[in-house]
Amino acid sequence: xxxxxxxxxxxxxxxxxxxxxxxxxxxxxxxxxxxxxxxxxxxxxxxxxxxxxxxxxxxxxxxxxxxxxxxxxxxxxxxxxxxxxxxxxxxxxxxxxxxxxxxxxxxxxxxxxxxxxxxxxxxxxxxxxxxxxxxxxxxxxxxxxxxxxxxxxxxxxxxxxxxxxxxxxxxxxxxxxxxxxxxxxxxxxxxxxxxxxxxxxxxxxxxxxxxxxxxxxxxxxxxxxxxxxxxxxxxxxxxxxxxxxxxxxxxxxx
Amino acid sequence: xxxxxxxxxxxxxxxxxxxxxxxxxxxxxxxxxxxxxxxxxxxxxxxxxxxxxxxxxxxxxxxxxxxxxxxxxxxxxxxxxxxxxxxxxxxxxxxxxxxxxxxxxxxxxxxxxxxxxxxxxxxxxxxxxxxxxxxxxxxxxxxxxxxxxxxxxxxxxxxxxxxxxxxxxxxxxxxxxxxxxxxxxxxxxxxxxxxxxxxxxxxxxxxxxxxxxxxxxxxxxxxxxxxxxxxxxxxxxxxxxxxxxxxxxxxxxxxxxxxxxxxxxxxxxxxxxxxxxxxxxxxxxxxxxxxxxxxxxxxxxx
Ligand SMILES: Cc1cc2nc3c(=O)[nH]c(=O)nc-3n(C[C@H](O)[C@H](O)[C@H](O)COP(=O)(O)OP(=O)(O)OC[C@H]3O[C@@H](n4cnc5c(N)ncnc54)[C@H](O)[C@@H]3O)c2cc1C
Ligand SMILES: Cc1cc2nc3c(=O)[nH]c(=O)nc-3n(C[C@H](O)[C@H](O)[C@H](O)COP(=O)(O)O)c2cc1C
Ligand code: FES
Numbered sequence: 001x002x003x004x005x006x007x008x009x010x011x012x013x014x015x016x017x018x019x020x021x022x023x024x025x026x027x028x029x030x031x032x033x034x035x036x037x038x039x040x041x042x043x044x045x046x047x048x049x050x051x052x053x054x055x056x057x058x059x060x061x062x063x064x065x066x067x068x069x070x071x072x073x074x075x076x077x078x079x080x081x082x083x084x085x086x087x088x089x090x091x092x093x094x095x096x097x098x099x100x101x102x103x104x105x106x107x108x109x110x111x112x113x114x115x116x117x118x119x120x121x122x123x124x125x126x127x128x129x130x131x132x133x134x135x136x137x138x139x140x141x142x143x144x145x146x147x148x149x150x151x152x153x154x155x156x157x158x159x160x161x162x163x164x165x166x167x168x169x170x171x172x173x174x175x176x177x178x179x180x181x182x183x184x185x186x187x188x189x190x191x192x193x194x195x196x197x198x199x200x201x202x203x204x205x206x207x208x209x210x211x212x213x214x215x216x217x218x219x220x221x222x223x224x225x226x227x228x229x230x231x232x233x234x235x236x237x238x239x240x241x242x243x244x245x246x247x248x249x250x251x252x253x254x
Numbered sequence: 255x256x257x258x259x260x261x262x263x264x265x266x267x268x269x270x271x272x273x274x275x276x277x278x279x280x281x282x283x284x285x286x287x288x289x290x291x292x293x294x295x296x297x298x299x300x301x302x303x304x305x306x307x308x309x310x311x312x313x314x315x316x317x318x319x320x321x322x323x324x325x326x327x328x329x330x331x332x333x334x335x336x337x338x339x340x341x342x343x344x345x346x347x348x349x350x351x352x353x354x355x356x357x358x359x360x361x362x363x364x365x366x367x368x369x370x371x372x373x374x375x376x377x378x379x380x381x382x383x384x385x386x387x388x389x390x391x392x393x394x395x396x397x398x399x400x401x402x403x404x405x406x407x408x409x410x411x412x413x414x415x416x417x418x419x420x421x422x423x424x425x426x427x428x429x430x431x432x433x434x435x436x437x438x439x440x441x442x443x444x445x446x447x448x449x450x451x452x453x454x455x456x457x458x459x460x461x462x463x464x465x466x467x468x469x470x471x472x473x474x475x476x477x478x479x480x481x482x483x484x485x486x487x488x489x490x491x492x493x494x495x496x497x498x499x500x501x502x503x504x505x506x507x508x509x510x511x512x513x514x515x516x517x518x519x520x521x522x523x524x525x526x527x528x529x530x531x532x533x534x535x536x537x538x539x540x541x542x543x544x545x546x547x548x549x550x551x552x553x554x555x556x
Contacts, residue, residue: 001285003528040526045318045474045502048526091286091528219313219320220525222286224278226298226327227313236306236327241282 002028003091009064011082014146017071019080025065029093031055033122034213034245037092038221047074052218056117057124070114094221095244098122098188098211101131106184109135110171110199112191118213119190123154136171172198181206200248210248214239255542256549259293259517261417261442261494264378266293266348269550270535273498273521274299274352274381279338280345286528290346291535296519299354299383302364304330309465314454319475320522321452323466326354331367339373348378354386358406365413379417382410385448397423403435411440419496421445424483430490437491445496446484450476473522476500481513488514502530504537511553
């Protein structure tokens, strides 16, 4: 974990309102799939707090980290306007990461919307390790599906709610209608709360291992403020240090 | 330049601390902050029993600030002594333990447990969070009631020889009255201030943003409110005042020293930039040398 000034290498809109930003990383510690970092976009007091984002990739050779973000509020609006050679203040890597895939495990990687980042990073890592996996990406409409080049070596099965591209329906409907779930299957999911909850329920029903990347508003990102808690079977847990990756069976879904 | 802060013949090397609840137990920030540059860590409020705290959402950003309703989530005094103190003792700065209770007895019990524990010997002093609701008195905070502050300060004073700092709440009619009550009953210093009550409403969901409805406002938004409170308290009492509230730049810290504070704490600004306390220290040093101040107390204005 380190605080540093990163140089932006590339920033491009990859789907409607979705951007991929590549930036220089430090020598201190390589980020792992599932981990995140926080960004302070300027020295002003508005926006005040750092914002958390997941890694969507990391290139060891060039020490370049990537993120995929959606333009939502002040920080992400300003991030969208950043160009190569500009800098941003970053702290990371933060949080835990996905557990290693076991022999004979058949992981189903499930990404919904802006939950794409950490799942894409996991898929690309597994691809390089030659570990078999199935990668599903769901979006409401094809306008929110990045061009295939942005998935690099890890091409997902595309699902859209309105059927404008790929399978008509969400990734979970795809799994239920097209795949025969077996004990070797496991879930690695990131995306909207509703999707995570359904994935957890489906995994539970079929008695499968299942992991979810959780989100919560954050102030410090390092475990100090106690602000980012979610309900866990052992009490309230901090997403920033106890997560963001949780065993979905441990979450009390509300 | 003398940047020290002294109470009861004990000195902190630098009169800059990190505020309770914003720095955990030190270890959270160890990799990001050079703790040797900080005078003291004020630990997250510890209570008698372990507390999970409030339901979420617990935090939200506001214009140039944030609201928090953490609900004093903490490990409880027993685990604090066995797990957190050994870690804190290893830090290259002093530790001031912030405590609270939900009754007079609870405050005393927490302090007594620390006094009785060998592991707590190294603590530099205590900061008493009086913004806690008094459950025996309809849940009104101790810190809004002159009588309660008198009784509490007196009771705690009898139990310790260590520096006793009372942390004032700004959510009162006249903060000077509370400050005087603490001074008259044996407080060694006053921290000025805790957070202001605030609230935001989600107009789409039509419910308060925070699960607890209200929360404490902190950050740059409260800087002028904190300076006004510190200025007033510094002129009502003669014990040292520790300025806190909205400090994110060295210029903010200088203003607290000019108001009369003898030490400052940095809170929310550390979330934004963990190196803020260190940068503030450097800026204060530079300003003082450029303006030929040899000690912090010389900065006080009329
Ligand atoms: C561990 C973690 C990883 C994340 N990874 C990504 C990512 O890879 N890509 C991405 O686009 N976003 C990610 N997010 C969400 C991202 O942090 C928010 O989109 C961002 O904070 C919005 O900032 P803003 O200033 O642009 O918007 P704001 O003006 O702060 O808010 C705009 C909207 O975003 C919501 N929001 C604000 N903060 C958060 C938050 N921490 N979590 C969820 N919603 C929030 C607000 O409720 C509001 O509706 C992640 C969040 C967490 C906690
Ligand atoms: C997330 C958070 C948690 C806090 N927890 C405590 C606490 O446990 N005890 C306490 O006395 N003050 C607590 N405070 C108040 C701070 O110590 C400080 O008084 C206040 O934030 C004002 O300073 P600032 O504007 O520099 O943050 C907390 C503040 C924040 C933001
Ligand atoms: S964001 Fe502060 S504890 Fe998680």
